[in-house]
Structure formats: structure tokens, C-alpha cells
Amino acid sequence: MSATAFGWLILLFPLLGTGIISFGYKRLGAAAGWLASLAIGLSFAAAVGALISLLGQAEGHRELTSSLWSYALTSGVDARLGILVDPLSIFMALVVSGVSTLIHIYSIAYLESDRGYSRFFAYLNYFVFSMLLLVLAGNFLLLIVGWAFVGAASYLLISFWYRRTTATTAGIKAFVINVLGDVGLVLGTFFIFRHTGTLDFLKTFHVVRHVFPHDGTDLVVGCLLLLVGAFAKSAQVPLHTWLPDAMEGPTPVSALIHAATMVTAGVYLIARMHPLFEHAPTAADVGATVGCVTLLVAATIAIVQVDLKRVIAYSTMSQIGYMIMGVSVGAYSAGLFHLMTHAFFKALLFMAAGSVISAMGGEQSLDRMSGFRRAMPFTFLCFVVGGLALSGLPPFSGWLSKDDIIGYLDNRGGYFEVLGILGYVGALMTGIYTFRMIFRAFFGEPCPEARELREGHLHHPESGFNPGTGELEDTDVGFPGPEHHIAERDLAMKFPMAMLALLAVIGGVLQIPGVDRGVSRFLSPTFANSRLAAIDPSTGSDWLGLIVGALIGLAGITIAYRIWVARPATSSRLEARFPALHTFLANKWYFDELIDALVVRPALWVGRFAETVLERGVIGGGVTGSSTGLVRAASATVRRAQTGFLRYYVALMVVGIGAMALYFLIQAT
Amino acid sequence: MNIAWYLVVSAIIFCIGVTGVLVRPNPLVILLCLELMLNAANLALVAFSRMWGNSDGQVFALIVMVVAACEVTVGLGLIVAIYRRRMAVNVDELNELRG
Amino acid sequence: MSAVLFFIAAIGAITGAVGVVMLRNPFYSVLALVGHLISLAALFLLLRAEFVAAAQVVVYAGAVMVLYVFVVAYVGGADEPLHSPGGALRALAPLFALAVAVELCIALLGTGLTAINSRGAHYVFGFGTPRQIGQEFLTTFLFPFEVASLLLLMSAVGAVVLARRRRGLEGTDEFEDRFAAVPRPAFTGTMAEGAGIRGGAGTTSRPAAQERPLGVSSGDPR
Numbered sequence: 001m002s003a004t005a006f007g008w009l010i011l012l013f014p015l016l017g018t019g020i021i022s023f024g025y026k027r028l029g030a031a032a033g034w035l036a037s038l039a040i041g042l043s044f045a046a047a048v049g050a051l052i053s054l055l056g057q058a059e060g061h062r063e064l065t066s067s068l069w070s071y072a073l074t075s076g077v078d079a080r081l082g083i084l085v086d087p088l089s090i091f092m093a094l095v096v097s098g099v100s101t102l103i104h105i106y107s108i109a110y111l112e113s114d115r116g117y118s119r120f121f122a123y124l125n126y127f128v129f130s131m132l133l134l135v136l137a138g139n140f141l142l143l144i145v146g147w148a149f150v151g152a153a154s155y156l157l158i159s160f161w162y163r164r165t166t167a168t169t170a171g172i173k174a175f176v177i178n179v180l181g182d183v184g185l186v187l188g189t190f191f192i193f194r195h196t197g198t199l200d201f202l203k204t205f206h207v208v209r210h211v212f213p214h215d216g217t218d219l220v221v222g223c224l225l226l227l228v229g230a231f232a233k234s235a236q237v238p239l240h241t242w243l244p245d246a247m248e249g250p251t252p253v254s255a256l257i258h259a260a261t262m263v264t265a266g267v268y269l270i271a272r273m274h275p276l277f278e279h280a281p282t283a284a285d286v287g288a289t290v291g292c293v294t295l296l297v298a299a300t301i302a303i304v305q306v307d308l309k310r311v312i313a314y315s316t317m318s319q320i321g322y323m324i325m326g327v328s329v330g331a332y333s334a335g336l337f338h339l340m341t342h343a344f345f346k347a348l349l350f351m352a353a354g355s356v357i358s359a360m361g362g363e364q365s366l367d368r369m370s371g372f373r374r375a376m377p378f379t380f381l382c383f384v385v386g387g388l389a390l391s392g393l394p395p396f397s398g399w400l401s402k403d404d405i406i407g408y409l410d411n412r413g414g415y416f417e418v419l420g421i422l423g424y425v426g427a428l429m430t431g432i433y434t435f436r437m438i439f440r441a442f443f444g445e446p447c448p449e450a451r452e453l454r455e456g457h458l459h460h461p462e463s464g465f466n467p468g469t470g471e472l473e474d475t476d477v478g479f480p481g482p483e484h485h486i487a488e489r490d491l492a493m494k495f496p497m498a499m500l501a502l503l504a505v506i507g508g509v510l511q512i513p514g515v516d517r518g519v520s521r522f523l524s525p526t527f528a529n530s531r532l533a534a535i536d537p538s539t540g541s542d543w544l545g546l547i548v549g550a551l552i553g554l555a556g557i558t559i560a561y562r563i564w565v566a567r568p569a570t571s572s573r574l575e576a577r578f579p580a581l582h583t584f585l586a587n588k589w590y591f592d593e594l595i596d597a598l599v600v601r602p603a604l605w606v607g608r609f610a611e612t613v614l615e616r617g618v619i620g621g622g623v624t625g626s627s628t629g630l631v632r633a634a635s636a637t638v639r640r641a642q643t644g645f646l647r648y649y650v651a652l653m654v655v656g657i658g659a660m661a662l663y664f665l666i667q668a669t
Numbered sequence: 670m671n672i673a674w675y676l677v678v679s680a681i682i683f684c685i686g687v688t689g690v691l692v693r694p695n696p697l698v699i700l701l702c703l704e705l706m707l708n709a710a711n712l713a714l715v716a717f718s719r720m721w722g723n724s725d726g727q728v729f730a731l732i733v734m735v736v737a738a739c740e741v742t743v744g745l746g747l748i749v750a751i752y753r754r755r756m757a758v759n760v761d762e763l764n765e766l767r768g
Numbered sequence: 769m770s771a772v773l774f775f776i777a778a779i780g781a782i783t784g785a786v787g788v789v790m791l792r793n794p795f796y797s798v799l800a801l802v803g804h805l806i807s808l809a810a811l812f813l814l815l816r817a818e819f820v821a822a823a824q825v826v827v828y829a830g831a832v833m834v835l836y837v838f839v840v841a842y843v844g845g846a847d848e849p850l851h852s853p854g855g856a857l858r859a860l861a862p863l864f865a866l867a868v869a870v871e872l873c874i875a876l877l878g879t880g881l882t883a884i885n886s887r888g889a890h891y892v893f894g895f896g897t898p899r900q901i902g903q904e905f906l907t908t909f910l911f912p913f914e915v916a917s918l919l920l921l922m923s924a925v926g927a928v929v930l931a932r933r934r935r936g937l938e939g940t941d942e943f944e945d946r947f948a949a950v951p952r953p954a955f956t957g958t959m960a961e962g963a964g965i966r967g968g969a970g971t972t973s974r975p976a977a978q979e980r981p982l983g984v985s986s987g988d989p990r
Binding site: 647648651654655657658661662664665 | 857860864865867871
């Protein structure tokens with residue numbers, strides 16, 4: 001089968017999965033989970049098939065398009081239902097479908113007792129379908145469609161436990177910020193389309209150099225708008241406030257959407273649009289700067305966060321910052337390689353966090369957890385593997401990918417070298433917050449739940465509660481189910497975590513400088529015409545960067561060890577010495593408050609003004625009131641002729657006849 | 670006599686009928702005045718028929734008579750019904766179609 | 769000779785008409801109309817419309833007026849008071865009618881129809897005879913003839929329906945119970961209700977313009 005046929009199959013299976021589960025959930029029952037996993041598994045198999053088929057093609061012929069249907073081919077618009085199968089899209093499809101399969105299997109156990117079990121898998125399949133549509137899209141139109149679908153799926157999944165107000169508020173927040181990104185994406189598309197006249201990717205990339213001047217205003221504006229879309233989806237500053245709140249969703253959702261797939265859509269967008277960004281370096285520089293700012297801001301916030309999942313969320317934001325920085329400056333394969341390895345270890349970290357939270361009976365606060373090392377050895381091992389990969393220690397995959405990016409930045413020199421140095425600072429902080437998390441949760445005196453677990457009894461609170469607000473809630477539909485599942489006891493959780501741990505360890509072999517450049521070579525057809533991708537740092541500087549990165553990661557871990565294990569009172573002493581800084585960081589740099597004051601309040605004020613003044617006053621009173629008043633007055637006047645007296649009517653008739661006759665008489669003379 | 674005289678008489682009778690409809694409050698008398706007006710029209714029709722020399726006008730006058738008979742029938746039926754309901758037989762008080 | 773007859777008949781017709789309008793007792797009005805009809809029949813004869821004249825006397829003066837006499841006898845018609853209300857209209861009505869009369873006369877006499885000033889077309893034997901009218905009815909004017917008979921049937925049925933008794937002797941309060949005093953449901957859209965004269969159940973009479981405050985729409989979520 002041709003690669004494009006496989007491409008359509010990649011899209012078909014999740015769509016079938018969501019359709020079957022949506023319509024047949026009553027009969028499926030518990031089989032919904034397995035069906036969903038099978039659907040994504042088949043999609044992954046199709047992606048592998050597409051990979052093999054693509055590799056079978058000659059080097060210059062690896063960008064294949066296929067169109068099923070033309071929506072509109074008139075008036076300068078070429079809107080087609082078409083996919084683009086090339087190394088970049090297959091790479092993304094493999095990552096997305098592969099990690100999704102593992103997370104589906106994990107969810108089968110994690111959400112077993114939840115009343116919304118089938119709904120979850122329908123939503124999850126729908127999400128995977130949308131994400132695959134996004135990465136396989138061959139033109140701007142389908143990209144926007146996939147983009148919007150992914151936003152909708154994210155909303156559905158974040159507010160999955162819909163009877164919790166915190167969850168629904170978080171879902172709305174995520175959706176609104178995503179829509180802002182959608183607007184940016186659509187406007188950016190329009191700015192570019194206006195000059196290129198085509199919506200198709202390959203054609204656009206072909207003509208961009210001829211149609212736009214280098215760094216031309218329209219192209220820069222269009223790319224900046226595309227960046228707005230990318231930032232909203234990938235939670236970069238200042239459109240990042242939705243990501244920590246999105247942790248209200250179930251842990252598999254956080255693992256899939258907010259670690260491995262949806263948030264990487266922005267990275268994919270920039271990589272896909274690289275011809276545009278290379279032709280408008282101003283926009284690319286903005287992207288790199290924002291990525292760098294994000295990685296630093298997120299890392300600083302993660303150091304003081306108390307909620308376990310939020311630490312990992314800010315870590316995601318920080319790592320995506322690395323990726324955005326990478327693909328904005330030209331380190332395409334490095335950035336995408338980091339995307340892949342990040343998917344592995346971040347999903348692993350989230351899964352392990354889910355296990356710990358289950359052991360705590362739903363509690364997510366680091367203040368209450370400690371000493372789970374002996375009670376949950378497997379989870380501890382997964383956490384350590386993920387943490388080491390995240391911090392960038394050899395020989396884990398994160399080490400090779402993160403330092404690949406920083407090495408490229410340093411090589412490019414000038415402003416980018418500054419960004420690279422800041423990347424190292426971020427790496428230091430990454431080590432600190434990651435191991436802070438691990439030391440606090442697993443080391444020290446075991447907390448009551450850990451002690452219970454060591455005795456073989458899983459802690460089980462009598463009734464559920466909202467970990468964010470602490471209020472009591474029941475376990476009926478719309479709330480989490482009554483049972484909690486940990487990795488040590490459920491094979492369906494253990495297996496995916498083990499797979500991801502394995503990949504986190506050995507995944508780096510794909511791109512070892514000087515030995516092989518598997519990812520770069522695979523992706524080279526996509527980036528063939530890019531002059532930035534052609535810049536290759538020498539092996540020597542690569543290894544130098546890698547060694548520096550490893551040392552910095554190790555330094556971070558050591559600092560964390562000193563503060564949280566060796567001398568346990570250190571953190572509270574530091575807090576007491578820098579209270580203002582601590583508050584500033586704990587309040588997430590006051591971004592929420594800023595956006596509330598700048599955007600939310602004015603919007604609400606405008607709404608209220610429109611309602612009271614415009615709606616009631618002008619339209620209600622003025623427009624409808626005046627017209628109805630006019631009609632009423634006119635009809636009241638005319639009604640006076642209906643007196644009900646017969647003779648009056650006859651008199652009117654006679655007068656009328658007389659008048660008409662008079663008229664005709666006068667006219668005849 | 671000239672045809673014109675007949676037409677003048679017809680006009681006068683018609684206007685007397687109009688006056689009667691406007692002035693009298695008793696519906697019976699109003700119907701009578703209606704008859705006056707119809708008869709005036711009949712006279713004019715027959716006069717013109719004599720003028721032209723064909724009998725179309727006379728046929729028309731006969732049909733008018735038929736219509737007048739029908740209208741009288743129904744009108745008087747109405748008045749009888751009103752009387753039976755013990756409502757005042759006076760057009761000034763029968764004004765419920767007001768609005 | 770015919771001029772003299774014309775004047776007599778015309779004066780008779782006009783007198784009868786004036787009598788219909790002016791006489792107080794409706795019975796006398798009916799009698800005046802009968803006189804008017806017979807004068808009109810004479811005028812028809814002068815115009816050589818034999819059949820129409822005969823029909824006028826037999827049908828109109830004979831049948832329709834007898835019907836009127838019956839109804840006047842049944843309904844009664846007490847003498848009306850001399851100065852009955854309806855003020856402005858009583859004064860102005862003759863003026864309107866006079867205006868219309870003047871206009872008609874001007875129209876008739878100022879017309880370009882020169883034949884008016886003649887005595888009519890040349891008399892053809894058989895003009896106005898029943899034979900000729902009959903032929904017209906059954907050939908040229910067959911359709912109006914048939915429709916007229918249908919019309920007569922309808923009016924006969926209508927009169928029967930209108931004037932029949934519903935059930936035996938009616939009590940004095942039956943009308944009040946059945947029609948006037950039954951409260952109609954509100955907002956059924958009667959004209960009286962719209963004008964605020966007769967309210968429905970539970971409403972008071974008030975002008976329609978104050979019914980609903982502005983700006984309240986049915987889709988108001990609050």
C-alpha cells in the first residue's frame with residue numbers, strides 16, 4: 001500500500017473508535033477501553049506501515065500528498081480534504097499514536113471504577129483523531145480544522161469530571177485561550193494566503209520566496225499571528241495560564257494532552273512552517289525569545305509549587321519552551337527529537353504521579369506526601385528514570401535531546417548563544433525542581449498512607465474530595481470513581497510505564513553526535529530547502545555541550561539533595577529569608593491576576609454595559625420601543641374611526657362618494 | 670320627456686334615500702331607505718335602456734330586484750333575531766363592532 | 769300628455785320617498801314606500817318597460833312590501849321621539865346628500881351624451897315585452913339568471929337560520945347568561961378587548977397601549 005493510503009488509515013482508526021464507542025457504549029461496557037486502545041494501536045501500526053513505505057521511496061520523493069475531496073476550487077481558493085505524508089508528519093504521527101496507545105492501556109486500569117468510563121475513551125479517541133488530523137494535514141484549512149478539534153477535545157477532557165466547578169472553570173479557561181490562538185492561526189493563514197493565493201502547504205512553501213520580500217511586513221505579521229496560535233496551544237508566556245489549571249483533568253489526560261501531544265502542536269506548527277519563518281527572521285527571533293522566557297519563568301515557578309501534578313505541568317511548559325526555542329532558530333531535528341524524548345519521560349512522570357496520587361487517595365499536595373520509596377518501589381523507579389531523563393543526565397534520552405538544542409544555539413552564536421546560556425540556567429533549575437519533587441514524595445518519614453501501603457492496604461478515604469479546594473464530593477457520575485489504582489497492583493498500568501521507562505532510557509540512541517544522526521537523516525527531506533537546518537555543529541562542540549549539560553544536571557540534583565534531604569529545614573529557612581520572592585513565585589508571577597485585570601474585567605464590563613445600556617436602552621427602548629410605540633400610536637389613531645355606529649360608516653361612505661365624484665367632475669372640465 | 674328628466678328624478682330619489690339612512694335610527698326604516706336607493710338605480714337603468722334601445726338595462730334592473738329581495742329577506746331576518754334577543758332595535762345601540 | 773303623466777308620477781315618487789324618510793311611525797314609512805313603488809312603476813311604463821313595471825308592482829310592491837308589513841307588525845315600531853339623539857349627523861346628513869345630488873345632476877346634465885336630450889332610441893315593436901326579456905334571460909344572460917336563483921335559495925335558507933327559535937320560549941335571563949355576562953378568557957383577541965372596553969377573565973379594562981413593558985422579551989433567561 002502506498003504511504004498516503006496508510007496515512008488515511010492512520011486517521012480512520014481513531015475516528016472509527018470514537019464513533020463506535022459513542023454510539024454503542026451501552027453494549028460495550030468495559031470493552032470500550034480495549035476497543036479504544038485497539039483503535040489507536042491499529043493507527044500506530046498504520047503509521048509504522050507508512051514509515052516503511054516512505055523509507056522505501058527515493059530520497060527526493062518523500063513528500064506525498066493525497067486528496068480525498070475538494071471542498072472548493074474557485075475564486076482563488078483551493079480547499080481540499082488533503083493530507084501530506086512526509087517524514088515530519090510520520091514522525092509526529094508515530095510519536096502521537098505510540099504514546100497514545102500506551103496511555104489508553106494505562107487508562108483502562110486507572111479509570112476502571114469511573115462512571116464515565118466509555119465517555120472518557122470516546123473523548124480520548126476523538127482527541128487522538130484530531131491530533132493526527134492536525135499533523136497529517138496537507139493544507140492550512142485542514143490544519144485549522146484539526147487545531148480547533150484538538151482544542152475542543154482538550155476542553156472536553158479537562159472538564160471530564162464535570163460536576164466539579166474547578167474542573168469546568170479550568171476547561172473554559174483552556175478553551176478560551178485556545179480560541180485566542182485559533183484566531184491568531186486563522187488570521188495568520190489569511191495574511192499569508194493573501195499573497196501566495198494557495199492554501200496548500202507544499203505550494204505555499206514553493207512560492208513564499210518569490211511572493212514575499214525577505215522579512216517583509218506581511219509575512220512577519222502573518223508569522224507572528226501563527227506564533228500566537230502556537231503559543232496558545234503550547235502554553236507559552238503569556239498564553240500559558242491554562243496549563244496548570246488543566247491538571248484538573250484525570251491523570252491520563254494530563255499525560256497525553258498536556259505532556260506529549262497537544263502542547264507539542266505549536267512546535268510542530270513552527271517546524272512545518274519553517275520556510276516562512278526562515279524568510280521572516282524577525283518572527284523567528286520572537287519565537288525563540290518567548291520560548292526562552294517561558295522556560296525560565298516556568299522553571300522558577302516549578303521550584304515552589306506544592307501540587308505534584310502542577311510541578312510536572314510547569315516542567316512541561318519549560319521543556320516546550322526549549323523545543324520552541326529550538327525550532328525557531330533552526331534546530332529542527334533537535335527540537336523534534338526533544339519532542340519525542342520528552343513525550344516518553346513526561347508521560348512516564350505523569351503516569352507515575354497518577355499512581356502516587358491514587359495511593360494518597362486523591363490527595364495531590366506534596367506537603368502531605370513523603371516516604372513512598374519502600375511502599376511503591378516500581379513507581380519510585382519510574383519516577384527516578386523519568387526525573388533523570390528530564391534533568392538531562394547520561395545516558396538517558398533527555399540528555400541527548402536537550403543538549404542537542406542548546407548545542408545548536410551555542411553554535412549559531414551572537415544573540416542565540418545568550419539564549420543557549422539561559423537554557424543551561426533552565427537546565428539547572430530543571431534538575432532542582434524535578435528532584436525536589438522526587439525527594440519530597442519518596443524520601444523521608446513515610447506518611448500515614450505510605451505506612452498503610454507498606455502493610456499491604458491501599459488507603460481509601462470514605463468519600464471523595466476535591467484536591468484543589470478540599471470540599472467533599474460524592475463518587476457518582478461526573479466525579480472520580482470510588483476506587484484508586486496504583487501501578488504496583490495493576491498490570492495495565494505497569495506495562496505502559498515500563499515501556500515508557502525503557503524508551504526514556506534507550507531512546508537517545510537515535511541521535512548520538514558522531515555516531516548516528518537517525519532523526520536528522522530521517523527528517524532531512526522535509527527540511528531539504530532550509531539553510532538553517534544545514535548548519536551542523538561539529539561533533540567536538542556537540543560533545544562539549546553534552547558534558548556541560550550533564551554536569552549542570554548533576555549540579556541541580558545535588559542542590560536539591562542538599563536542600564531537601566541532607567538538611568531538611570533548609571527550604572523553610574530559605575523561604576523565611578526571601579518571603580517576597582517566594583510569594584511572587586508561588587503566585588505564578590501574578591500572570592493570572594494580570595490577565596484578569598487587563599482582559600477579563602474589561603470584557604465583563606463591556607458585557608454589562610452592552611446589556612444594560614445598549615440592549616435594554618437603545619435596542620429595547622429605542623429601536624423596538626420606538627417602532628412599536630409608533631405603530632401603537634398610529635393604530636390607536638386609526639382605531640377611532642371604528643365607532644361601531646352604522647350611520648357614521650354610511651356617512652363616511654357618502655362623503656367619500658361625494659369627494660370622488662367631485663374629483664372626476666373637476667377633472668373632466 | 671327627455672331621458673334627462675328621468676335621470677334627475679333618479680338622482681333625487683337616491684339622495685333622499687341617503688338622507689334617510691343617515692338620519693333614522695330604526696333599522697327597519699334604514700332598510701326601507703336602502704330600497705329607495707335601489708329603486709333609484711333601477712330607474713336610471715331602465716332610462717338608459719330606453720335611450721340605447723336595447724333591453725340590457727331592463728334585464729339588469731330585474732336582477733337588481735332579485736338582489737333587493739334577497740337582501741331584504743336576510744336583513745329582516747336579522748332584525749327579527751335581534752328583536753327576539755331583547756336587544757334594542759336601534760342602530761345607535763347596536764355598536765359592538767366597535768374597536 | 770306623456771309630460772303630464774311624467775310629472776304626476778315623478779311627484780308621486782318623490783313624495784313617497786320623502787314620506788319614507790320623514791314619517792315617524794315605521795308602518796307609515798312602509799306605506800309611503802308602497803306608494804313610491806307604484807309611481808315608479810308608472811315611470812317604467814312611460815319608458816316602455818312593460819315587464820319591469822309589472823314585476824315592480826307584483827314582486828316589489830306585492831311581495832317584498834308585504835314581508836315588510838309583517839315584520840313591522842311583529843317587531844313593532846313605536847313612534848320615535850321627535851328629537852332623538854345623534855346630533856351632528858342629523859344636521860349634516862341632508863347637506864351631504866344635497867352635495868351628492870348636486871354633483872350627480874351636474875354630471876348627468878353636463879355629460880357629453882347627447883342622446884340624453886332625446887326621447888330615446890327609435891321604438892322597435894316588442895321592446896320591453898316579456899317575450900324579449902325572456903329571450904335575453906335565457907340566451908345572453910343565462911348565467912346571471914341561474915346565479916340569481918341560487919342567490920334566492922341562499923337568502924331563503926339564511927333567513928330561516930337567522931330567525932328560528934332555539935328552544936321554545938326563552939326566559940328573560942337566558943340572553944344574559946349565554947352571551948353578555950359570560951366572561952371571555954383573556955387575550956383571546958376580540959376587538960372589544962383590544963380596545964379595552966371588555967376585559968377578559970381577571971383583567972380590568974385599560975387601554976391596550978399599556979399592556980406590556982418595553983424590553984421584556986420572551987427569551988429572557990432571567
